[in-house]
Amino acid sequence: MKNALITGASRGLGLALARQLAKDGWGLIIDARGERSLEQARLELSGFTNVIAIPGDITTGSHREDLSKAAVQMGGIDALVNNASYLGPSPQPALLDYPLDVLEDVYLTNVITPLAVIQTLRATLRPEACILNITSDAGVEAYEGWGGYGSSKAALEQLSAILAKENPALRIYWVDPGDMQTQMLQEAFPDEDITDRPLPEESVPGLMALIEGGKPSGRYNANALVKSPG
Amino acid sequence: MTLLVTSDFEFSLPAELEASEPPEARGLRRDQVRLMISNYSNDQIRHARFHDLPEFLNEGDVIVINTSRTRNSALMALRADGTPLELHLSTHQTADYWTVELRSIQPDGKSKHFEDACEGDVLSLPGEGKAVLKGPYISDCDPDLKQPSQTLWLAELNFPIRLDDYLSRFGFPIRYNYVKERWPLSYYQTVYATESGSAEMPSAGRPFTHELLSRLESKGIQVAPLILHTGVSNLETHEPPYKEFYQVSSLTAQMVNGARSSGRRVIAVGTTVVRTLETVAEVDGKVHAGEGWTCKVITAQYKLRTVNALLTGMHEPQATHLAILQSLAGLDHIKLAYSEALHHGYLWHEFGDLHLIMP
Numbered sequence: 001m002k003n004a005l006i007t008g009a010s011r012g013l014g015l016a017l018a019r020q021l022a023k024d025g026w027g028l029i030i031d032a033r034g035e036r037s038l039e040q041a042r043l044e045l046s047g048f049t050n051v052i053a054i055p056g057d058i059t060t061g062s063h064r065e066d067l068s069k070a071a072v073q074m075g076g077i078d079a080l081v082n083n084a085s086y087l088g089p090s091p092q093p094a095l096l097d098y099p100l101d102v103l104e105d106v107y108l109t110n111v112i113t114p115l116a117v118i119q120t121l122r123a124t125l126r127p128e129a130c131i132l133n134i135t136s137d138a139g140v141e142a143y144e145g146w147g148g149y150g151s152s153k154a155a156l157e158q159l160s161a162i163l164a165k166e167n168p169a170l171r172i173y174w175v176d177p178g179d180m181q182t183q184m185l186q187e188a189f190p191d192e193d194i195t196d197r198p199l200p201e202e203s204v205p206g207l208m209a210l211i212e213g214g215k216p217s218g219r220y221n222a223n224a225l226v227k228s229p230g
Numbered sequence: 231m232t233l234l235v236t237s238d239f240e241f242s243l244p245a246e247l248e249a250s251e252p253p254e255a256r257g258l259r260r261d262q263v264r265l266m267i268s269n270y271s272n273d274q275i276r277h278a279r280f281h282d283l284p285e286f287l288n289e290g291d292v293i294v295i296n297t298s299r300t301r302n303s304a305l306m307a308l309r310a311d312g313t314p315l316e317l318h319l320s321t322h323q324t325a326d327y328w329t330v331e332l333r334s335i336q337p338d339g340k341s342k343h344f345e346d347a348c349e350g351d352v353l354s355l356p357g358e359g360k361a362v363l364k365g366p367y368i369s370d371c372d373p374d375l376k377q378p379s380q381t382l383w384l385a386e387l388n389f390p391i392r393l394d395d396y397l398s399r400f401g402f403p404i405r406y407n408y409v410k411e412r413w414p415l416s417y418y419q420t421v422y423a424t425e426s427g428s429a430e431m432p433s434a435g436r437p438f439t440h441e442l443l444s445r446l447e448s449k450g451i452q453v454a455p456l457i458l459h460t461g462v463s464n465l466e467t468h469e470p471p472y473k474e475f476y477q478v479s480s481l482t483a484q485m486v487n488g489a490r491s492s493g494r495r496v497i498a499v500g501t502t503v504v505r506t507l508e509t510v511a512e513v514d515g516k517v518h519a520g521e522g523w524t525c526k527v528i529t530a531q532y533k534l535r536t537v538n539a540l541l542t543g544m545h546e547p548q549a550t551h552l553a554i555l556q557s558l559a560g561l562d563h564i565k566l567a568y569s570e571a572l573h574h575g576y577l578w579h580e581f582g583d584l585h586l587i588m589p
Contacts, residue, residue: 001399069312069314071306072306074357075356076356119337122339123314123316123341124314126412127413129412167411168255169413
């Protein structure tokens with residue numbers, strides 16, 4: 001049995017991925033800030049597999065230590081998914097008006113914390129473990145209004161690329177999951193109807209292809225992985 | 231028998247000569263690592279690749295290999311106070327009793343011997359396994375010297391499922407700090423490994439490939455298997471040795487005796503093979519089949535009775551294994567060979583280069 005740790009797993013893409021992994025028999029460690037919604041997720045997932053749910057703020061060191069202890073208890077991690085991220089203000093302000101204290105929080109959650117999670121969990125990564133850092137096309141394209149979130153994801157992409165060079169025995173993926181109907185997308189477009197966007201479940205097969213396949217470290221697009229052959 | 235192994239041979243090993251990853255990660259096949267051939271009768275030293283090995287051997291020579299399989303012998307463990315540790319299983323003693331080493335994990339991912347363990351400590355292991363420390367291990371190799379080990383504990387282990395299933399599911403290979411990352415067990419297995427039981431890979435055999443073995447065979451070079459299950463290797467200098475389980479078949483004994491009586495070479499692949507053959511040797515060097523636990527210690531002064539050649543990795547300064555090399559080839563020859571190896575940038579440790587020491 002393999003084990004995965006997913007941050008921000010109480011809703012959206014994190015929960016959708018946790019459901020698939022649980023159905024495939026993976027042991028899970030999940031985290032989220034909201035205690036009630038995380039407990040709900042745990043109840044649902046534990047029907048399929050062994051789940052440890054630890055509510056808390058992933059930007060704090062003591063919470064990450066708790067995740068690491070759970071990882072030791074499970075015998076190590078085969079897939080580490082840095083999924084939790086923070087959009088910033090809704091609607092998103094232009095950069096010239098961007099509140100800098102919020103920008104710091106965006107970078108803390110989206111750049112520094114994923115690295116901190118990897119640092120804390122490094123001793124629990126099993127041979128050939130994979131790390132998925134969930135990024136966004138806003139980290140590559142320059143969309144107006146996406147200066148805070150987008151530039152933080154760009155930083156996460158470059159951080160992932162260097163980490164991959166420095167750790168050839170690990171598989172490190174930075175993945176654009178594509179547009180999804182999630183709470184985050186709704187916050188990004190507060191006045192729009194986003195029900196025409198795909199559900200997060202549609203991005204899961206691409207992530208599973210990375211987790212279970214032997215692809216080399218690199219940047220991937222979750223939808224392209226499944227739609228195009230190879 | 232002298233118990234404390236010392237060797238009068240010191241050198242400093244530059245960090246860049248420590249093989250920090252498997253040769254495959256350096257773009258090499260297993261058998262493309264380097265091979266230094268040194269003849270102790272005339273101090274000749276030659277340099278080649280491991281796949282050139284058949285060129286240096288003759289028809290009728292016997293290569294003796296250790297076919298023990300490596301286990302996933304490292305487990306994550308939590309102390310009762312929540313300290314995360316790594317538990318290394320060294321040797322399965324009897325029933326649920328093992329000798330183990332505890333290591334703490336540094337923030338930089340490196341591990342070091344954990345000093346603060348106490349008798350009675352209970353460690354929780356993955357998948358509801360449990361370890362209880364019973365006390366420092368006292369080797370029974372010398373009944374007169376009841377010296378508790380500074381490294382090894384005797385522990386009672388409980389696993390909820392069969393040992394092999396448990397370790398393949400929750401364990402991972404033992405790794406020391408010079409290897410930067412965790413590699414899967416397949417990287418720690420010789421191609422000819424059969425019976426599971428070693429804590430650490432008998433690494434001198436790692437560069438053999440099936441292709442190379444068949445080239446040796448077609449040249450009339452015989453390969454004789456035996457088993458010695460290795461324990462953990464990183465004992466403190468001057469620690470008493472501990473016992474390891476071995477098995478030698480009568481066919482292997484016959485092959486070794488045949489080569490010896492007709493003046494051909496007996497080449498031990500690794501120091502574990504030397505330890506085993508010397509265990510089953512009579513005074514005149516004739517070996518017999520056998521199995522059991524060996525306490526055999528080979529010091530630099532020991533007179534080897536069974537082998538006259540050794541294929542081995544590069545050993546660390548002050549490693550007790552160096553004494554085995556000295557007993558075979560003499561201190562001066564080993565000094566000469568090691569200065570060549572240092573000069574030519576040979577790589578040390580289990581993923582490194584090889585040294586064939588012959589008459």
